[in-house]
Amino acid sequence: MFAANRMSDKLITEFTENYMEKIFYFCLKKTGQITDAEDLTQDIVLNIISSLNKGTIPTSFSGWVWKITRNRYSVWANAKHKRAESVTGADIGEYEIEDENESALDKIIHSEQLTLLRRELAFIGSEYRNIVVAYYFDNKSVREIASSLFLSEGSVKQRLYRARNILKEGMNMAREFGVRSYNPEDIFYSLGLVRLGSKDQPKSIMKHKLYTNILMEAYGNPSSAEELSLELGVALPYMENELEYLTEETLLIKVNGKYQTSFPIISKAAQEQVHMLKLIAVPEITKVLTAFVDRLNTAFTEQNYDYYGKYQDYESAKWTFLMLAHQYFEHHTSLDHITERPDGGQWDITGFQKYSVNNHYFVGNWADRGKGYMLQKFSFQFDNLVSNIPSRLTEDEGRVLYAVVKGILKDEDLATAEKLAEYGYVRKTGNKYEPAIAVMNPFELRRILMQADKNTIAELTALADNAKTLLENLYASIAEIIRSDLPKMLTENKHVCESAIHDCSGSREFVLEEALRQGYLLPQESVSPSVGAYIDINI
Numbered sequence: 001m002f003a004a005n006r007m008s009d010k011l012i013t014e015f016t017e018n019y020m021e022k023i024f025y026f027c028l029k030k031t032g033q034i035t036d037a038e039d040l041t042q043d044i045v046l047n048i049i050s051s052l053n054k055g056t057i058p059t060s061f062s063g064w065v066w067k068i069t070r071n072r073y074s075v076w077a078n079a080k081h082k083r084a085e086s087v088t089g090a091d092i093g094e095y096e097i098e099d100e101n102e103s104a105l106d107k108i109i110h111s112e113q114l115t116l117l118r119r120e121l122a123f124i125g126s127e128y129r130n131i132v133v134a135y136y137f138d139n140k141s142v143r144e145i146a147s148s149l150f151l152s153e154g155s156v157k158q159r160l161y162r163a164r165n166i167l168k169e170g171m172n173m174a175r176e177f178g179v180r181s182y183n184p185e186d187i188f189y190s191l192g193l194v195r196l197g198s199k200d201q202p203k204s205i206m207k208h209k210l211y212t213n214i215l216m217e218a219y220g221n222p223s224s225a226e227e228l229s230l231e232l233g234v235a236l237p238y239m240e241n242e243l244e245y246l247t248e249e250t251l252l253i254k255v256n257g258k259y260q261t262s263f264p265i266i267s268k269a270a271q272e273q274v275h276m277l278k279l280i281a282v283p284e285i286t287k288v289l290t291a292f293v294d295r296l297n298t299a300f301t302e303q304n305y306d307y308y309g310k311y312q313d314y315e316s317a318k319w320t321f322l323m324l325a326h327q328y329f330e331h332h333t334s335l336d337h338i339t340e341r342p343d344g345g346q347w348d349i350t351g352f353q354k355y356s357v358n359n360h361y362f363v364g365n366w367a368d369r370g371k372g373y374m375l376q377k378f379s380f381q382f383d384n385l386v387s388n389i390p391s392r393l394t395e396d397e398g399r400v401l402y403a404v405v406k407g408i409l410k411d412e413d414l415a416t417a418e419k420l421a422e423y424g425y426v427r428k429t430g431n432k433y434e435p436a437i438a439v440m441n442p443f444e445l446r447r448i449l450m451q452a453d454k455n456t457i458a459e460l461t462a463l464a465d466n467a468k469t470l471l472e473n474l475y476a477s478i479a480e481i482i483r484s485d486l487p488k489m490l491t492e493n494k495h496v497c498e499s500a501i502h503d504c505s506g507s508r509e510f511v512l513e514e515a516l517r518q519g520y521l522l523p524q525e526s527v528s529p530s531v532g533a534y535i536d537i538n539i
Helices: 002-018 020-031 033-051 063-086 102-121 126-138 142-149 155-170 208-219 224-230 236-248 266-303 314-329 393-406 411-423 440-447 456-485 494-506 508-518
Strands: 185-193 254-255 257-263 344-353 362-370 373-381 426-429 432-435 438-440 533-537
Touching: 002 020, 002 063, 020 033, 020 063, 020 126, 033 063, 063 432, 126 142, 126 155, 126 236, 142 155, 185 494, 208 224, 208 236, 224 236, 224 533, 236 254, 236 257, 254 508, 266 314, 266 344, 266 393, 266 440, 266 494, 266 508, 314 362, 314 373, 314 438, 314 456, 314 508, 314 533, 362 393, 362 508, 373 393, 393 411, 393 432, 393 533, 411 426, 411 432, 456 494
Parallel strands: 438 533
Antiparallel strands: 185 344, 254 257, 362 373, 373 533, 426 432
16 A cells, blocks of 8 residues: 555656646647636646546556546537537537547647647757757656756756747748748859868868858858748758858858858859959950060061960960960959868868859960979860860870970870870871970070060060059959958958959950950961960970
8 A cells, every 4th residue: 555655656746747737738739728728737637646646557657647638638628619509509510529539639739739849840949949859759857858958957947938939939820931942042163272171172062052052141141040941941950060060161150149151152243243344344455465465476576586486376376375465464362372171171262143144255274384394274165166185284294295395205105195196285297296386485585585676675565564554453443343242241351352352353254255356366267276275395
């Protein structure tokens, strides 16, 4: 008898600590009224404690408690229906009647109430969500939750109370996700690169649409994890993990619980302004640059010297030297460094919203250095002028190309020379290989140019100064547009701001297109397939 009483007391204690609040929550959801919920809860509690005091020892305590709870709710609902029917004459089918079948009731709860509850759990912070899940889904007591989370019981109760209010508010509202939840935005990127991270960052990150849209939403718009979760339609537990990752990778920064994108993303409007600015400025810039290239050629031919070598005609060489002149006179931002990043990376990045503009040509540029030479290639990408010339030569290929230029090709290098002929860097005449690209000796060029008359030097200087001024003015106008487009946080960071301007200010593609339009450059079918490649040699 004494043992039975002790068991009853223990079950009553467990009931009051772990079930009473849950039962009230159940009643509140079923009745919709606090007063009704309190009355129903009191009735249920009285029935359970009375049964325990009489010595009832259920096999499954939790199942027994909830069976009584559902039965008492069924009695309450039937009574309510009868009262309403006697007063209003309404059909009893218009009211909810508790189904005596336990599985049917569970189905209703899970399909309706718990569906909403789970939806809302996806949009509340982890400090609330973890407690709600532990309490309502894992049936843990306040004491157990407090112990596992290293919180006081008072803190757990406080958070549980706050969470219920948040959940109740959310369950009664229609959630509206932001546009990016169903229409992800595209961005393309420009990298200032020394080396990628060991996990291919940031390229491995930028290919994911979710990351792109998180970065777009947080750009110039400090946002909490909850706000980003709702805007993008992603459950908060997953969003929190992604935000932590992007912050670790330095693409987001977190200030006072709000996330912000740490790098520039140039808007469509700003890109369009820059585009129009270049279209207006470039005709005059191209006119001056082409005049400089022609005058420089004349300065050398007057002294019977082909400054671009003897292996290309001048019309083909102009493609290369127009780009070189633009590169030499273009205003360059003095970027003090490239930022060190996680996993050994060193890079800076600028994003661009995608938008439709008139297509213009693209001109890539790269250089390979070897012993005694530098090989540079402007890669013209438009129409059919994407040649089979590779973007990089191997060290052995570069060495053999230099040997061809110097006329010191060895028999064991013939196979590599044949490959270079396939690329278009050299050509084979009979049994002899010779370069098919422009060849320059910079020391010899300086020596000959210094012998030019004063009038030639003055004309070249005037053209050079004019080109520099025009390109500096274009740069300054672009810089003003970009600074106005950036959020304040980024304009205050000189390095980030200057990197963004640098990535937006290039105009050589526009110069190339304008030179073709003006007829200064012959069409692609009239020039060498290896245009754009040249080699500087030091003797």
